[in-house]
Amino acid sequence: MACTTILVGKKASNDGSTMIARNDDGHFDVKKLIVVRPKDQPKKYKSKIAHLSVDLPDNPMSYTACPSVDPKDGIWAACGINSANVAMTATETITSNARVQGADPLVVYKKKDPETNKEVIGGLGEEDFVTIVLPYIRSAREGVERLGSLLEKYGTYENNGIAFSDNNEIWWLETIGGHHWIAAKVKDEEIVIMPNQFGLDHFDLKDALGKSENYMCSKDLKEFIEKYSLNTGSSDSFNPRHIFGSRDDSDHVYNTPRGWYMGRYFCPTGYKWEGPDADFTPESDNIPWSLIPELKVTVEDVKYILSSYYQGTPYNPYAKADLPTKGIYRPIGVNRTGVMAILQLRNNVPKEISALEWICFGANPFNAVVPVYTNTGRIPDYLSKVTLDAASTNFYWTSRLIGALADPCFGSCIQLIERYQHAMADQSRRIVNESDEKMISSRDFSQIDAANSRLCKMAEREATKALTAVLGESSVHMKCGYSRSDN
DSSP states (O other): OOEEEEEEEEEEETSOEEEEEEEEOOSSBBBBBEEEGGGGOOSEEOOOOOEEEEEOOOOOOOEOOOOBGGGOOOOOOOEEBTTTSSSEEEEEOOOHHHHHHHHOOOOOOOOSSSTSSBOOOEEEEEEEETHHHHGGGGSSHHHHHHHHHHHHOOBBSSSSSEEEEOSOEEEEEHHHHHHHHHHHEETTEEEEEEESOOOOOOHHHHHHHHTOSEEEEEETHHHHHHHHTTTSTTTTOOHHHHHHHHOTTTHHHTTTTHHHHHHHOOOTTTTSSSSSSSSSOOOOOOOOOOOSSSSSSSSSHHHHHHTOOOOSSTTTTOOOOOOOOTTOOOSSSSOOOOOEEEEOOOOSGGGOEEEEEEEEEOOOOOOOEEEESSSSSOHHHHHHOOOSSSTSSSSHHHHHHHHOOOGHHHHHHHHHHHHHHHHHHHHHHHHHHHHHHHHHHTTTTGGGGHHHHHHHHHHHHHHHHHHHHHHHHHHTOOTOOOOGGGO
């Protein structure tokens, strides 16, 4: 899954919250937001892609999920927050290299192995991770530990990065080959920027194999590296990106430009991002995995950068000027996004209302984000009742329609889109503030459902208004238009 991830430590955010966010960029996947209650959680999980069966514990918690509406290829829960206020987003597809894949091959399902003539069961993957991990963990660290043990036991058929967060910590895990993995705790004052490329660029192996205070990994990682001569750096260096990652030509078109643009946005003066003597260019392989942002990061910042398409640069695909570099790099906000969620765990409110899931669907340059409180038994129909047929009665399809109509008429529609995004942001903040204050003063947290209903009714009203406006403007630009005055 071609995605983009941002992680925000609690001292890097404006309000002391932790945030993990990701664009789930599939192929126009139809998505919804639901709550999975303990009685609905399977006892035995079976994946569609790998044909793998996994026995699950008996004590699941409820959790939110963004599954695919069409279950033919599996659940693909994408992201969520459980009732213990632990969040997870899975996954960011990452890169690797032949040295790693040859040493620990991916565990790929085969209907009939050509050598044995028997079925080969595959490992775990993005289809599975959230469903078999999130309901059973009470901290971000526990998320790494549970997923790490599952990877060692069952393996994986793809290279992935997974984020976990709670109110205090954020952890990032990257898979290595079929059965190995590596994980690091995000520093409180830092943010992490992740395009579809192996990310970690620093690691304390001694800590990971010892106290595991800030790093964790599969138990035999040191021996694995040495056995297969994976370290291409000097004898006293350990850069995971050099050992396990890639530096392909395609990275310089598809991956590194996104890291460059995110770094440029959050640290505009700390490094030089442009010119002949730039510290980093869109095609640099050494763009940092983590940075200290120059300003405290807000939800609005995360939404903006995950919607971006190289505004203010010669790479903007919507630029009026016909520049030779126009559109040459893969944007962050891409057309085929299914869902984007910002999973926010707040430390300035009671735990009952700490968790907010800011959600949007479709192409991020043209959509708007709405929050919901996740400590609930149900999600309003506007977000949860989504069909495979296009309809303007839910947030997913309304968002997709707005984007498809606005894109060909970008110049005349972008002002309408910005008004819509600002209106949603302003009203979301107001409703959350008012709902927080009301529930805190009354100590009645059963009002969460009423708050979510109010938020979704606002989102429906503003999205319908935006769809009407964009439809009207794009209709004017239809090629079959004609007027007697055209003669």
